[in-house]
Amino acid sequence: MNQPRPSNQPSSANPAASPQLKHEWAELRTLLLAPEQTQLTELRNRIDHTETDAPSVSKVLAEAITLRGKQDERLTAALTPHVQTALTSSVRRHPHVIAEAIAPIMGPAIRQAIVRTLQGMMQSFNQTIDHSLSPKGLAWRIEAWRTGRPFAEVVLLHTLRFRVEQLFLIHRDTGLLLHHVASDTAIIHDQQLVSGMLTAIQAFVQDTFRTPRGQTLNTLEVGECRVLIEQGAQAVLACVVRGTAPGYLRAQVQQTLESIQLDYADAFAAFDGNPSGFDATHDRLMECVQTQYQTPRTQISPMAWVTVAALVLATAFWGWTSYQDTQRWHQLTQKIRTLPGIVITTLERDGQTVTLEGLRDPLATDPTDLLTEAGIARDHITSHWTPFHSLDSQFAGPRAIALLHPPETATLRYDDGRLTASGTAPELWAIQARQIAPLLPGIREYHDTDLHTVSRADLIAQLNRSDFLFESGSSTLSEEELRKVTPVKSLLEDLRQSALSSSDGTLLVEAIGDADSAGPETMNFLLATARAHAVIVALGGPAAFPPLTFTASVEPASFAGQKRGGTKNHQTAQRRVTLLVTSKNVAGRAGSAP
Known part of the structure; x- marks a missing residue:
C-alpha cells in the first residue's frame, strides 16, 4: 500500500516558491545587463535585416565602385561573370x-x-595561276577580260x-x-x-x-x-x-x-x-x-546534244503516233467488219480518203457513222452499198414489225425465231398477219392466240348501238355521258385499223342529233345539230381517226311534221345523239359536215 509522505520530509520545492524565484532573478538580470542587451538586439536586427541599410549603402555605392575600380582589376574580374550571366539571361x-x-x-x-x-x-x-599559259587558261583570261570579272573568279567558276x-x-x-x-x-x-x-x-x-x-x-x-x-x-x-x-x-x-x-x-x-x-x-x-x-572530260557541243535529242524525240513521236494510228485503224476495221447486217468487200484507206463497198441490210448500222466518230471527215468517205436482207436474228423482229405494221392496240414480240402477237386487232389484219408472218426472213413460228380480233361488222354494229343523252335545252355532255366517250373511241380506233387494212371504201361516221318537242321547231333543229357536233368534238373528230370521215346531222323523223310528245321518259330518249357508220360507196343518209 502507498503510505502518505510525512509532512516533515524535505520537498523539492514549494510549488509557489519556484516562479517567484525566477521572477526575482529576471529583475536582477535586467538591472545589471539592460544596456548591453539592448545593443545586442539592435546588432542582431541589423544583421538579420540587411535591407534596412540599403538606402544608406545606395548613397555611397557609386563612389565606392569608382574608387575600388581605380585601385586594381579585381573589381572587373569579380563583376565580369555576373555581367555575362545577366547579359545571357537578358538575351534569352x-x-x-x-x-x-x-x-x-x-x-x-x-x-x-x-x-x-x-x-x-x-x-x-x-x-x-597568274602565270598559267595553257589554252584553257588563255580562254579563261579572255572571258575575264570580256566580262570584266577577276580572272581568279572565272577560273573558280569553271573548275x-x-x-x-x-x-x-x-x-x-x-x-x-x-x-x-x-x-x-x-x-x-x-x-x-x-x-x-x-x-x-x-x-x-x-x-x-x-x-x-x-x-x-x-x-x-x-x-x-x-x-x-x-x-x-x-x-x-x-x-x-x-x-x-x-x-x-x-x-x-x-x-x-x-x-x-x-x-x-x-x-x-x-x-x-x-x-x-x-x-x-x-x-x-x-x-x-x-x-x-570538276573532272576534265571531253564534252560534246550542247547544240549537238540538242539536235540529237530533237531528232530522237521527233522520231520517237512519229513512230508512236504512227503505231497509235495503225492500231486505231485496225480496231476500227475490225469493228466495221463484225457489224451485223454488213458484208465488206472493199475497205481501203489512201491518205485521208476511205473507200467502202459491200452489202448492207437497211436496218444495219451505217459504217460511215463509225468512221465519222473516229475523226474522219464525211466528205473523205466514199461508200457504195448493195441492199440485202440479213438473216441475223437481231433484224428479224424489227423487220417483221415494219412489214406487218400492227395496229396500236396490238403488240408483236420476237424471241429466237418466234413471233407472237397480242392485244386487239381488226380481223382482216389478223388474217393477213397469219399469211405473211411465216414467210418473213428469220421467222420460224407465228402465234396469235393472245390476239383478240374484231370484225368490221361487229365494230359497226357496236358503234351503231351507241348513243349520248343530253339535258333539256343543253348541248353539253354531262359527266355521266362523258364516261361513254372512252369505250366508243376504242371501237373507232379498231374500226380505223380495219379501214387501213381494207380497200372497201372510206367509212362514214354520222352523228345524228335529236331533240324533244319542247320549244320552237327551229330552235330544236339548231339544238339537235349542236348536240351532234358536241359528240364529234368529244370523240376527237376526223383528225383522231383517219381515214374515217365524220359528219353531223339531225333525226329526219323529228322534223318532218310528225306529232311529237309522249311520256317524260320518251321525251328524255328524244334528247340524244346516235352514231351511224356507213360506207361512202354505199347509199346512206346525207348530213351536214361539222
Whole structure:
C-alpha cells in the first residue's frame, strides 16, 4: 500500500516558491545587463535585416565602385561573370532588345567580313595561276577580260565544284567561339567577330520573323558562298562552303557536331568562357574541310546534244503516233467488219480518203457513222452499198414489225425465231398477219392466240348501238355521258385499223342529233345539230381517226311534221345523239359536215 509522505520530509520545492524565484532573478538580470542587451538586439536586427541599410549603402555605392575600380582589376574580374550571366539571361528573355541594339552595325560588319574573306581568297587563287599559259587558261583570261570579272573568279567558276573553307564551333548559350578551322587557301579574319555575327543573325532572324521556338536559321547565302548551320543542344557548327555543296556534306557536318557534343559533354557542362578545352576537336573538324574539282572530260557541243535529242524525240513521236494510228485503224476495221447486217468487200484507206463497198441490210448500222466518230471527215468517205436482207436474228423482229405494221392496240414480240402477237386487232389484219408472218426472213413460228380480233361488222354494229343523252335545252355532255366517250373511241380506233387494212371504201361516221318537242321547231333543229357536233368534238373528230370521215346531222323523223310528245321518259330518249357508220360507196343518209 502507498503510505502518505510525512509532512516533515524535505520537498523539492514549494510549488509557489519556484516562479517567484525566477521572477526575482529576471529583475536582477535586467538591472545589471539592460544596456548591453539592448545593443545586442539592435546588432542582431541589423544583421538579420540587411535591407534596412540599403538606402544608406545606395548613397555611397557609386563612389565606392569608382574608387575600388581605380585601385586594381579585381573589381572587373569579380563583376565580369555576373555581367555575362545577366547579359545571357537578358538575351534569352528579351532577344528583341539585343536585336534592335545591334541591328544598325550587324549588316555592315557581316558584309565587311565576307568581302574581306572573298577578296583574300580571290587574290590567293589568282597568284597560283597568274602565270598559267595553257589554252584553257588563255580562254579563261579572255572571258575575264570580256566580262570584266577577276580572272581568279572565272577560273573558280569553271573548275571548282565545291570547297569547305572554314568551320566555326560556337557555344550555343553564350555565342562564344569554341574552335575554328580553315582550309589552306582561305583568308582568315577575326573569327570571334564572325562567330558573334552568326549568333546575332540567329537572334535577329528569330526576333524579326517571329519563328517558333526550335526553328532556327540553317543556311546563309552570299554570292557563291553558302554557310551551312547545324544546331545542337550545346553547340552550333557553321560550315562556310564555296560552290554547290553536295547533299552528304550537311549530313557529315551534323554527324561531326553530334559526336563532339557526345565526347565533350563534360567540357560543355563545365564551360566557363575558356575555349581551350575544345582544342582537341581540331582534327575532327578538319575532316569536314574538303575540296572537289570538276573532272576534265571531253564534252560534246550542247547544240549537238540538242539536235540529237530533237531528232530522237521527233522520231520517237512519229513512230508512236504512227503505231497509235495503225492500231486505231485496225480496231476500227475490225469493228466495221463484225457489224451485223454488213458484208465488206472493199475497205481501203489512201491518205485521208476511205473507200467502202459491200452489202448492207437497211436496218444495219451505217459504217460511215463509225468512221465519222473516229475523226474522219464525211466528205473523205466514199461508200457504195448493195441492199440485202440479213438473216441475223437481231433484224428479224424489227423487220417483221415494219412489214406487218400492227395496229396500236396490238403488240408483236420476237424471241429466237418466234413471233407472237397480242392485244386487239381488226380481223382482216389478223388474217393477213397469219399469211405473211411465216414467210418473213428469220421467222420460224407465228402465234396469235393472245390476239383478240374484231370484225368490221361487229365494230359497226357496236358503234351503231351507241348513243349520248343530253339535258333539256343543253348541248353539253354531262359527266355521266362523258364516261361513254372512252369505250366508243376504242371501237373507232379498231374500226380505223380495219379501214387501213381494207380497200372497201372510206367509212362514214354520222352523228345524228335529236331533240324533244319542247320549244320552237327551229330552235330544236339548231339544238339537235349542236348536240351532234358536241359528240364529234368529244370523240376527237376526223383528225383522231383517219381515214374515217365524220359528219353531223339531225333525226329526219323529228322534223318532218310528225306529232311529237309522249311520256317524260320518251321525251328524255328524244334528247340524244346516235352514231351511224356507213360506207361512202354505199347509199346512206346525207348530213351536214361539222
